[in-house]
Amino acid sequence: MDEKQNAWHPGEIVPVSGIYACDCGRGHHWSTDVKGHRFPPMPGDCTGESWSLRTQAHPEVPT
Numbered sequence: 359m360d361e362k363q364n365a366w367h368p369g370e371i372v373p374v375s376g377i378y379a380c381d382c383g384r385g386h387h388w389s390t391d392v393k394g395h396r397f398p399p400m401p402g403d404c405t406g407e408s409w410s411l412r413t414q415a416h417p418e419v420p421t
C-alpha cells in the first residue's frame with residue numbers, strides 16, 4: 359500500500375523517524391530516531407488525539 363497517512367494515534371507504529379507534533383495546537387512535540395517504535399500517549403495536558411509528522415529526520419531521496 360502506498361497510502362499517505364499524515365496523522366497517527368498513540369500506540370501506532372512510527373513510519374519514519376523525525377519530529378512529530380500533536381494536533382491540539384499547543385505545540386507539543388515528540389521526536390524519534392527510530393522508526394518501528396510506537397507513538398507515545400499524548401502529553402498529560404494535551405487535548406489532541408493524534409501526532410503528525412513535522413520534520414522528517416532522514417528524508418527519502420526520490421529516485
Ligand SMILES: [Zn+2]
Nearest residue numbers: 380382386404
Ligand atoms: Zn498537544
